[in-house]
Amino acid sequence: MHEEKEGKLYNPYEMEQQEWKKRQVKERGKQLLTIISPIFILLLWEICSRTGVLDIRFFPPPSAIVSTFFELMTSGLLWTHISVSLYRIAAGFLLGVIPGIIIGLLMGLYAPIRHFISPIVMAFMPIPTLALLPIIIILFGIGDFSKVVTIAGSVFFPVVINTVAGVLNIEKVHLDVAKNYGASPTDFFLRIAFPGALPVMLEGIQMGQAIALLTIVAAEMMGATSGIGYLIWTSYKAFMLKEMFVGLILISFFGFMFSLLLRGLQRKIIPWR
Secondary structure, three states, rough: EEEEOOOOOEOOHHHHHHHHHHHHHHHHHHHHHHHHHHHHHHHHHHHHHHHHOOOOOOOOOOOHHHHHHHHHHHHHHHHHHHHHHHHHHHHHHHHHHHHHHHHHHHHHHHHHHHHHHHHHHHHHHHOOOOHHHHHHHHHOOOHHHHHHHOOOHHHHHHHHHHHHHHHHHOHHHHHHHHHHHHOOOOHHHHHHHHHHHHHHHHHHHHHHHHHHHHHHHHHHHHOOOHHHHHHHHHHHHOHHHHHHHHHHHHHHHHHHHHHHHHHHHHHHHOOOO
């Protein structure tokens, strides 16, 4: 039913539509700013390099870096480095995330397990995984698996800690109701702990993917013969800075894309957040 407001016919549906359109305009404005900011940086970089404000030997213009990117892609060399790094990142990420979730859920649900494992986690967490790389190489060799283990070790700790925090933040009433209805350990694990910890757990996974990218670059700089980190390091040593910037921009691009992917997954899985 319409109401008359200030001499005009008031339609709640039209008002809702107008509010929705305003929100859409704001969202598009935010998306536009997100696109404009990197383009602005690249244009500024190009101008400063071309006009001599930046030393072209150390900061080649983006147009030259793009040209080098296509040359490396055409030769097939860059694709080899990308595929190797993505394989290591994916394998290491899964190897760190899956045990991290399982152990985190067990620690959150069962106090004895939490008290037993917590000192071990707290003791190893401050140690950078790269500091353990010599030991990892001794144990697993200099092949791909040592890089995968290095990434897994870096990803494991933020995932397990956030998963434990997520389980402990579940309201006690949910656990009490499950107990009263005779829920099995499997029900506690899959229907109470896992969905209840999911919002905080995904934050840990988001953090883990960023750490995975940081770790792969450093790991491939030592004891590797391929990968984006290897490309960055060898290009730097040979003073081939355009190739080095190609590697750096690729890491930045993959980090951005992985972050968008995980955020999209988060919106699908837990839309109320």
